Amino acid sequence: MASLAFSAKGQCISVSKMVVSDKNKHKREGLFNINKVIFAAKRDNTRGTIVTNVASQLPAIIPSPVIDVATDQNHVAWTSVRQERWEGELVVQGEIPLWLKGTYLRNGPGLWHIGDYKFRHLFDGYATLVKLHFENGRLMAGHRQVESEAYKAAKKNKKLCYREFSEAPKPDNFLAYIGDLANLFSGASLTDNANTGVVKLGDGRVVCLTETQKGSIIIDPDTLDTIGKFEFTDSLGGLIHSAHPIVTDTEFLTLLPDLIRPGYLVVRMAPGSNERKVIGRVDCRGGPAPGWVHSFPVTEHYVIVPEMPLRYCAANLLKAEPTPLYKFEWHPDSKAFMHVMCKASGKIVASVEVPLYVTFHFINAYEEKDEDGRVKAVIADCCEHSADTTILEKLRLQNLRSFGGVDVLPDARVGRFTIPLDGSPYGKLEAALDPDEHGRGMDMCSFNPSFLGKKYRYAYACGAQRPCNFPNTLTKIDLVKKKAKNWHDEGAVPSEPLFVTRPGATEEDDGVVISIISEKNGDGYALLLDGSTFEEIARAKFPYGLPYGLHGCWVPKK
Numbered sequence: 001m002a003s004l005a006f007s008a009k010g011q012c013i014s015v016s017k018m019v020v021s022d023k024n025k026h027k028r029e030g031l032f033n034i035n036k037v038i039f040a041a042k043r044d045n046t047r048g049t050i051v052t053n054v055a056s057q058l059p060a061i062i063p064s065p066v067i068d069v070a071t072d073q074n075h076v077a078w079t080s081v082r083q084e085r086w087e088g089e090l091v092v093q094g095e096i097p098l099w100l101k102g103t104y105l106r107n108g109p110g111l112w113h114i115g116d117y118k119f120r121h122l123f124d125g126y127a128t129l130v131k132l133h134f135e136n137g138r139l140m141a142g143h144r145q146v147e148s149e150a151y152k153a154a155k156k157n158k159k160l161c162y163r164e165f166s167e168a169p170k171p172d173n174f175l176a177y178i179g180d181l182a183n184l185f186s187g188a189s190l191t192d193n194a195n196t197g198v199v200k201l202g203d204g205r206v207v208c209l210t211e212t213q214k215g216s217i218i219i220d221p222d223t224l225d226t227i228g229k230f231e232f233t234d235s236l237g238g239l240i241h242s243a244h245p246i247v248t249d250t251e252f253l254t255l256l257p258d259l260i261r262p263g264y265l266v267v268r269m270a271p272g273s274n275e276r277k278v279i280g281r282v283d284c285r286g287g288p289a290p291g292w293v294h295s296f297p298v299t300e301h302y303v304i305v306p307e308m309p310l311r312y313c314a315a316n317l318l319k320a321e322p323t324p325l326y327k328f329e330w331h332p333d334s335k336a337f338m339h340v341m342c343k344a345s346g347k348i349v350a351s352v353e354v355p356l357y358v359t360f361h362f363i364n365a366y367e368e369k370d371e372d373g374r375v376k377a378v379i380a381d382c383c384e385h386s387a388d389t390t391i392l393e394k395l396r397l398q399n400l401r402s403f404g405g406v407d408v409l410p411d412a413r414v415g416r417f418t419i420p421l422d423g424s425p426y427g428k429l430e431a432a433l434d435p436d437e438h439g440r441g442m443d444m445c446s447f448n449p450s451f452l453g454k455k456y457r458y459a460y461a462c463g464a465q466r467p468c469n470f471p472n473t474l475t476k477i478d479l480v481k482k483k484a485k486n487w488h489d490e491g492a493v494p495s496e497p498l499f500v501t502r503p504g505a506t507e508e509d510d511g512v513v514i515s516i517i518s519e520k521n522g523d524g525y526a527l528l529l530d531g532s533t534f535e536e537i538a539r540a541k542f543p544y545g546l547p548y549g550l551h552g553c554w555v556p557k558k
């Protein structure tokens with residue numbers, strides 16, 4: 001049955017795609033009102049129930065039937081997406097600049113259950129892609145599940161079939177357990193749930209990614225269709241990679257952690273190719289395994305390889321039940337390092353010990369020159385969680401869903417590494433600005449992509465207005481003035497602010513910042529801030545709030 005569910009206030013709280021019987025025709029095809037916005041629901045046999053915003057064509061408000069009332073007390077940010085897909089035009093308040101032509105894509109783990117089985121961790125959810133297509137001041141939006149093998153198998157078999165970040169399928173018996181271990185070594189049991197990010201390659205292909213190499217999935221940025229697997233054709237092997245490759249029009253750089261002989265391969269792939277080529281290798285300097293490399297930064301001439309004391313743990317990989325640090329272990333005695341590799345030669349030009357740190361996301365890096373123009377140091381910035389691994393635990397869904405007004409978000413800062421290139425054995429790690437400027441919360445960052453690897457001034461990220469249990473502000477960081485400007489909507493959870501440069505811009509912050517907001521009352525909207533003033537320039541409400549999403553990219557109009 002098709003179901004449109006409405007709350008007592010007349011808000012549409014659910015529109016589900018299901019098999020429709022004739023007597024439900026009035027529900028599957030017709031007009032309905034979601035928060036005073038008129039939508040049309042139409043049955044399409046190949047695509048399910050498609051809901052389109054037709055507010056611009058229809059004047060009247062249609063009375064909303066009360067079919068069901070939401071009982072879910074959870075914040076919509078941490079509640080599974082309501083239906084597999086939706087698309088339609090959004091009504092815009094404010095003005096979208098006419099130069100903004102293209103599609104913002106955001107990926108993230110938006111579905112955290114299979115039937116009655118509920119996932120534990122934010123990172124476990126099945127990938128939900130959201131698109132915001134901007135053209136002529138109008139905004140066409142949509143969302144859709146990524147059709148990974150893991151998602152399709154879970155839907156078909158109504159159970160978890162692959163190993164996710166914290167979840168593993170329960171073997172039925174001992175023999176199955178042995179088979180499961182074999183599948184783990186071959187990678188067959190690992191997830192391909194590409195729920196972390198989405199990137200546009202130099203050749204135009206758009207790929208959703210996660211930390212497993214097999215979880216690299218090509219999608220169509222217009223329809224959000226899953227096109228197929230991105231297969232790496234080289235023989236580099238390995239099962240995992242950094243979730244955040246550095247992608248430009250001319251190259252794709254990433255790190256492949258080596259769990260057998262602890263170290264990292266630094267690899268490059270050219271546009272149009274599926275073959276990665278090795279630039280060089282870094283051997284780990286401490287610990288039993290490489291440090292987790294969720295992301296890494298580059299400068300114009302160097303790739304920076306972080307070696308964090310939060311290291312992969314082979315024993316934890318084999319466990320079916322999550323350990324406190326999931327697939328990782330904290331090894332403070334193994335120390336922390338930063339390595340610098342020359343992109344052209346693959347040679348390591350610096351390898352320094354640094355204070356202990358915990359980061360998911362590097363922001364940017366650049367080369368610092370002396371008066372004679374010689375590079376004396378590399379500066380690398382990251383969202384640093386005060387060397388405190390409890391942030392991983394804070395991202396458990398149960399913790400995210402149980403905010404009771406008590407401040408529990410561990411302190412974070414813009415961690416600035418200074419890595420000397422003069423052979424000194426130690427590097428520095430300091431806060432780039434007073435963390436109180438951004439409420440001591442800091443993650444999910446972006447910057448003007450023309451400044452990739454270059455000295456830059458502005459970063460955009462999520463900070464905190466306390467008390468909170470998750471970053472809840474959008475913040476513009478000025479690294480020169482050491483100041484932050486913060487945007488906040490009480491009770492709302494904003495996703496990573498993505499900076500899009502205005503064509504022809506000469507100032508670093510000339511552009512817009514795009515974010516998607518999940519509101520306290522279950523609603524949600526797309527938000528556009530001015531990159532320079534950081535004031536709101538437009539917002540557009542979705543028919544219903546969307547779950548939190550992680551990382552996005554900008555696909556300019558061809």
Ligand SMILES: CC(=O)/C=C/C=C(C)/C=C/C1=C(C)CCCC1(C)C
Nearest residue numbers: 123163164165195196210211240327
């Ligand atoms: C969503 C996000 O930011 C991170 C997702 C990470 C995933 C899915 C990691 C998966 C892994 C396995 C399934 C086994 C091997 C280790 C590891 C890469 C952590």
Ligand SMILES: CC(/C=C/C=O)=C\C=C\C=O
Nearest residue numbers: 196360412442443471550
């Ligand atoms: C949501 C997150 C990491 C996402 C990885 O892709 C980190 C949030 C940290 C909070 O301060």
Ligand SMILES: [Fe+2]
Nearest residue numbers: 196243294360
């Ligand atoms: Fe990430």
